[in-house]
Amino acid sequence: MVSFVNRGGRLTVGQERVWARRWAELGREVADLPEGPLDATAWFGREAPVLLEIGSGMGETTAQLAAAAPELNYLAVEVYQPGLAQLMLRAEAMELANLRLLRGDAVVLLREHIAPGSLHGARVYFPDPWPKKKHHKRRLIQPAFVALVASRLAPGGVLHCATDIEDYAEQMLAALSGEPLLRNLHDGWAPRPPWRPRTKFEARADAEGRISRDLLFERV
Numbered sequence: 072m073v074s075f076v077n078r079g080g081r082l083t084v085g086q087e088r089v090w091a092r093r094w095a096e097l098g099r100e101v102a103d104l105p106e107g108p109l110d111a112t113a114w115f116g117r118e119a120p121v122l123l124e125i126g127s128g129m130g131e132t133t134a135q136l137a138a139a140a141p142e143l144n145y146l147a148v149e150v151y152q153p154g155l156a157q158l159m160l161r162a163e164a165m166e167l168a169n170l171r172l173l174r175g176d177a178v179v180l181l182r183e184h185i186a187p188g189s190l191h192g193a194r195v196y197f198p199d200p201w202p203k204k205k206h207h208k209r210r211l212i213q214p215a216f217v218a219l220v221a222s223r224l225a226p227g228g229v230l231h232c233a234t235d236i237e238d239y240a241e242q243m244l245a246a247l248s249g250e251p252l253l254r255n256l257h258d259g260w261a262p263r264p265p266w267r268p269r270t271k272f273e274a275r276a277d278a279e280g281r282i283s284r285d286l287l288f289e290r291v
């Protein structure tokens with residue numbers, strides 16, 4: 072069971088051009104990665120703490136957070152090609168040197184290509200809500216996924232999740248609280264970190280009266 076639908080999605084002319092221009096340098100297909108852990112140091116051309124953002128969507132948040140943390144090697148994994156192309160356009164415009172993109176399933180990436188105990192942090196912002204009850208099992212944040220992410224974090228590494236869907240927030244809190252490798256940095260929800268960019272989706276959720284919840288858990 073995967074947490075996404077393959078939307079396919081046509082690229083705009085600008086997205087097609089940036090794909091041709093930059094993907095070979097900035098991106099990799101998860102399915103084409105050589106067996107074993109990804110060599111981030113070689114790919115980024117420097118040794119630095121690695122942060123993984125899962126499901127970067129159109130890259131609005133990703134580009135801003137990568138720009139705000141030039142000391143990190145920032146990895147984004149996403150299945151949606153137009154989103155990755157849009158993120159490359161942003162990376163180019165902002166001249167980001169610390170961002171690399173992976174196209175494919177984050178579960179496969181984490182399981183097969185991220186070494187245990189190696190990540191400085193992981194972020195999952197506004198994962199697909201799968202609102203129908205019969206689809207809840209497709210939601211990304213489930214105990215097995217949380218256990219996998221936690222195992223890839225270095226001690227002290229932080230998993231940061233956010234959602235504007237109330238029952239998903241509850242599900243996240245239960246899954247993260249139930250993971251023995253993680254410790255909640257707050258009592259329940261975290262206060263909204265001022266450094267997490269407010270996207271137009273979050274602004275719309277606010278306008279429609281949905282509260283966005285942040286969860287910050289540390290690897291023990």
Ligand SMILES: C[S@@+](CC[C@H](N)C(=O)[O-])C[C@H]1O[C@@H](n2cnc3c(N)ncnc32)[C@H](O)[C@@H]1O
Pocket residue numbers: 074075125126127128129130132148149150151154175176177178195196197198199200211270272
């Ligand atoms: C609702 S969007 C949110 C995007 C972005 N984080 C934001 O806050 O605007 C969720 C994204 O997660 C991606 N996604 C879902 N499951 C995934 C998986 N297993 N691996 C990689 N990306 C995934 C989807 O393609 C989608 O673009």
